[in-house]
Amino acid sequence: MISWRKHYRQTLIAIGLLLSTSASIYGQDGDPKNGEKLFKANCTACHALDKQVVGPPLKGVVERVKTEGGVDKDWLHKWIKNNKELRASGDKYANEIFEKFNKTEMQVFPNLTDKDIDDILAYTTNPPAPEEPKKDATVQAGTTDGAQAAPQSSTTTNVVIISLLAIAALLVWILLKLRQLVKLGQSEDLAGLNETRVKSFSEIYAKYHYVGKGLIAILALLATYGIWNWIMWIGVYKGYKPEQPIYFSHKIHAGEQKINCQLCHSSAKYGKVSEIPSMNVCMNCHRTISEYNAQHYMEPGKDKAFYDGEIQKIYAATGWDPAKQQYTGKTQPVEWTRIHNMPDFVYFNHAQHVVAGEQAIINSFNKKNPDNKIDVVCKACHGKIDTMNVVQMANDFTMGWCIECHRTTEVDMNNGYNKEYFKNLHDKLKKQYPKDGGKITVDAIGGLECGKCHY
């Protein structure tokens, strides 16, 4: 026993020495830029750099597995390529972390080359500062103006740095020119020199203004590329806020008029989708409300005539003739632009959240946001819709976002729905999760199982 321990420690020390002497090499034997790309393409569904998602945070993972498991980069290569095989081989640490994560299977990546993996590890060791933009996993409500701090990617930082350098160079050039001018002013034979200088300056300008223009064009291209990258990087459309065919304001309907969300989005309660209401729903009220009497609220920059015009569009769509108070039969479909749209391989069910999860989600949200409490469950995910004139996505609606909530929301085992559904499971779970005083979060009832959210 003792000798084993000694060996173990010696090996550890040896590995430690080896690793620390080669630490500098580690920093270099991978391309963090390429690693970043690969990481985003393959790993972000389950990993973030600095917080747990499905798997552990991966920032500094090379160092961490060394201290926690006594394993090296070679092990990491094997694990990332095929963790199943590694576990099957009886590897101690591999099985240990598998158990630790409740036997959640990590995907295998047989197609990643050793170079790819080195690049990814280089990225996790040296993520470019500023860090990964915060995929804000905590639910946010009340983001009405889209004025979120713009996350920065390394590309945008590069663009910013290059632009700053260019501006600095320009400033230096101007300073030099000014100094020359001052010197000129002090010199004796001002007139003559001045003339030649001015002449040569304009000559130089005439000769080289293409260069200046070219530089500006290149800068503009770089900036566009940076912005494009930034949009693509988040890959999500938090803040997405398209224009709609009718200027329908949730602030006026759900906020000022306090109309219940489910009066219009009634299917949220029963089904998978929570559809946009049909024009008939609008007509229930607008058959009589043909004008906007805007005493209570008017958006800056809009007037009564504008709102009245928008209400007229309902009549055009349904073929209602307000003068004759009858339908003409000529209808035009209104094509709302869909704002939220999960990829086809994701299964999301509103009823599960709006009915079964309602109280649990409201309670959990209010506990996390004591200064920004919600009364209606919808707002936990969609933000304060009743303050938005134009609907926008209030969260990033990524997998990490779903998972974060499932990990932290305690299921209400006593509501009618769950009592019925989980009758037998409940007691079993209580025994299984005695820590935290028997708290059962959504992950315990299967909320992290791939098949629950993926077809």
Ligand code: HEC
């Ligand atoms: C389908 C989800 C999933 C994907 C995709 C995924 N992982 Fe994992 N990963 C996990 C889970 C879960 C664990 C924890 C161990 C377990 O349960 O098997 C883990 C563990 C790890 C570990 C061990 C960390 C430690 O602290 O011991 C490393 C390293 C790792 N993953 C790297 C990667 C890399 C690199 C990628 C992308 C090429 C990736 N993973 C993609 C789910 C995933």
Ligand code: HEC
């Ligand atoms: C009077 C009817 C009405 C009421 C009440 C109403 N909505 Fe809507 N909602 C609409 C219409 C029409 C659209 C489509 C146009 C738009 O996006 O503004 C819409 C769009 C939405 C969308 C975006 C759908 C997409 O395309 O992804 C969400 C989310 C939403 N509503 C949530 C709510 C919430 C939450 C409430 C309650 C606070 C609410 N709505 C109250 C009529 C209504």
Ligand code: HEC
């Ligand atoms: C429950 C009743 C009700 C329903 C249903 C309803 N509205 Fe309204 N709507 C109102 C009221 C009340 C006002 C404000 C009238 C006022 O203050 O004078 C209004 C105002 C409007 C306005 C002008 C203000 C704005 O939001 O731009 C538009 C446009 C409008 N509604 C469109 C719609 C559309 C489209 C639908 C169907 C998706 C709809 N409404 C459904 C009650 C309703």
Ligand code: HEC
């Ligand atoms: C747990 C988070 C969550 C809650 C709570 C929630 N939604 Fe949603 N909502 C989503 C997601 C995710 C989508 C995208 C669904 C898709 O694309 O399949 C969505 C989409 C929508 C849409 C667009 C049409 C559709 O069904 O795809 C409307 C409208 C909507 N929600 C309204 C509501 C209303 C009204 C409530 C409250 C009664 C509500 N939502 C509660 C997450 C939520």
Ligand code: HEC
């Ligand atoms: C605001 C918190 C929250 C968010 C965000 C959220 N969920 Fe949930 N989800 C819940 C709660 C709470 C339950 C449990 C409801 C109950 O009591 O049965 C649940 C249950 C589920 C279940 C059923 C799990 C089971 O084993 O029965 C599925 C599937 C699911 N959610 C999918 C999703 C998907 C997909 C997303 C992201 C698009 C998502 N959820 C986002 C809170 C959330």
Ligand code: HEC
């Ligand atoms: C709580 C719901 C939920 C669970 C559980 C879940 N996913 Fe996902 N997953 C999603 C959503 C939502 C998306 C789409 C995110 C987006 O469009 O940004 C997604 C996307 C993905 C993608 C595509 C990633 C990408 O970047 O395009 C993969 C691969 C994936 N999931 C694998 C898994 C695996 C493997 C598991 C089991 C360990 C799992 N998911 C469990 C909700 C879930």
